[in-house]
Amino acid sequence: MRVAAPLLLGLTGGIGSGKSTVAGLLAKAHGAAIVDADAISRSTTAARGSALSAIAEAFGAHLINTDGALDRAAMRDLVFTDPSARQRLEAIIHPLVSDETDRQAAAAHAAGAPLIVFDVPLLVESGPRWRARVDRVMVVDCDVETQIERVIARNQLPRDQVEGILAAQASRAQRLACADVVIYNGAGTDLAQLGAQVEIWASRFGL
Numbered sequence: 091m092r093v094a095a096p097l098l099l100g101l102t103g104g105i106g107s108g109k110s111t112v113a114g115l116l117a118k119a120h121g122a123a124i125v126d127a128d129a130i131s132r133s134t135t136a137a138r139g140s141a142l143s144a145i146a147e148a149f150g151a152h153l154i155n156t157d158g159a160l161d162r163a164a165m166r167d168l169v170f171t172d173p174s175a176r177q178r179l180e181a182i183i184h185p186l187v188s189d190e191t192d193r194q195a196a197a198a199h200a201a202g203a204p205l206i207v208f209d210v211p212l213l214v215e216s217g218p219r220w221r222a223r224v225d226r227v228m229v230v231d232c233d234v235e236t237q238i239e240r241v242i243a244r245n246q247l248p249r250d251q252v253e254g255i256l257a258a259q260a261s262r263a264q265r266l267a268c269a270d271v272v273i274y275n276g277a278g279t280d281l282a283q284l285g286a287q288v289e290i291w292a293s294r295f296g297l
């Protein structure tokens with residue numbers, strides 16, 4: 091029997107905007123399968139990760155820790171001082187992330203998930219690469235001050251570090267320009283109001 095094609099939703103938003111919270115609501119209430127792009131990307135460079143042998147070949151085995159994982163601090167230093175190293179690293183990692191994303195999405199499809207949510211923090215920053223894979227882009231919109239407060243509370247980070255992360259991400263306006271659906275989760279939005287917006291969207295799609 092052929093399984094009906096699931097809706098493919100790209101979910102994005104700035105740090106602390108509430109992507110994981112929205113993904114959790116969609117999973118719980120609507121059986122969404124969640125494909126976490128950051129987790130997949132990290133797994134490629136964790137111990138026994140699929141990118142490690144190519145990284146060792148391209149940059150040297152000294153970039154691999156004794157536990158077999160990528161030495162992230164050393165790699166960060168390298169890409170900071172040599173922009174071409176970042177491109178070479180991305181050329182190794184992106185196809186692997188793409189393959190694993192496809193594998194997880196195919197498994198979710200085969201299992202009958204009506205909705206597959208691709209949680210991609212940098213969907214807008216990555217240009218057409220992600221946009222082309224999804225039917226709709228959902229942006230979790232949030233004012234910057236609320237993002238900062240949430241991330242400080244969640245991660246116990248100093249404010250200037252959170253501001254630095256935000257400065258390196260797409261702006262709120264850039265994200266909104268890419269949105270098919272906007273879920274507002276900024277100041278004054280409690281979890282019930284967030285859930286209500288998600289339900290309105292889901293019912294429109296017959297989920």
Ligand SMILES: Nc1ncnc2c1ncn2[C@@H]1O[C@H](COP(=O)(O)OP(=O)(O)OP(=O)(O)O)[C@@H](O)[C@H]1O
Nearest residue numbers: 104105106107108109110111240244279280281284
């Ligand atoms: N409407 C809300 N009211 C109160 N707390 C919220 C609300 N939305 C999210 N939070 C809290 O804010 C924090 C950030 O939310 P969440 O982890 O969902 O964001 P995220 O966009 O996935 O973040 P990141 O990009 O850092 O992974 C969490 O601790 C979450 O519980």
